[in-house]
Amino acid sequence: QVQLVESGGGLVQAGGSLRLSCAASGRTFSSYAMGWFRQAPGKEREFVAVISWTGLITSYADSVKGRFTISRDNAKNTVYLQMNNLKPEDTAVYYCGTRRSRELGFEVDEYAVWGQGTQVTVSS
Numbered sequence: 001q002v003q004l005v006e007s008g009g010g011l012v013q014a015g016g017s018l019r020l021s022c023a024a025s026g027r028t029f030s031s032y033a034m035g036w037f038r039q040a041p042g043k044e045r046e047f048v049a050v051i052s053w054t055g056l057i058t059s060y061a062d063s064v065k066g067r068f069t070i071s072r073d074n075a076k077n078t079v080y081l082q083m084n085n086l087k088p089e090d091t092a093v094y095y096c097g098t099r100r101s102r103e104l105g106f107e108v109d110e111y112a113v114w115g116q117g118t119q120v121t122v123s124s
Contacts, residue, residue, distance in 0.1 A: 002026035002113050004096050009118030012086055016122070020081040022096030022115055030074035033099045035111060036081045038092035038120075045095065045108050049081060053102045064090075086122045093117040 008020040022034070035050040049060045049070040058070050067086075072079040079096055097111035105111060 002029060002032075002098055004098065004113060004115035006094065006096055006115040006118040009094060009120045011121045011123065014087055014122055014124050016086050017082070017084045018086065018120060020083065020094055020096075020118060020120075022079045022081075024077045024079070024098065026077075029077045029098070031102065033102060033104050034070075034072060034079040035097050035099070035105055036070060036079075036094060037097060037108065037111075038090075038094045039117075040092040043092075047106050047108075048094070050104045050106065051079065052104060057104065059104055059106070083120070086120075088122045088124045091120060091122050093119050 003025045005023050033052055036048040037045050038048050039045040047061050051058050051070045051072050055072045067084050069082040095114050095117045097114045099105045100112045
C-alpha cells in the first residue's frame, strides 16, 4: 500500500511562490500517474494538476495554467508542485493523490490513495 506525505505549505503574500512536495512510500510509485488537488473552506476538492508515470505528460486546471508546474522524481519517490505568482484564491489545503493506473486522472474518485494535505495561505 502506497502512503503519501505532503509538505511545503505555508503563508505567503500574493505574487509569491511555494514548492510543495509529496513523498511516497512503496515500490510501485513510479508506475502510476500522480495528481495534486486542493480544497478551500466550504468547497469541494478540485483538480489542480496531474503528471503521467513517466513524467512526460502533464495537465493543469485552467485557473493555475502558466503559474503552477508539476514534476516528479521517480528515483526519490517524490512529486512536486511549484507554485508561482500565487493569488489569494489559491488559498486551500493541497492534497496529492495516486491512481492505480498509468492513465491521467482529473476527478477525485479516480484516485486510490491521498496524503493528509498541506495548508497554503496567500494573503493579499
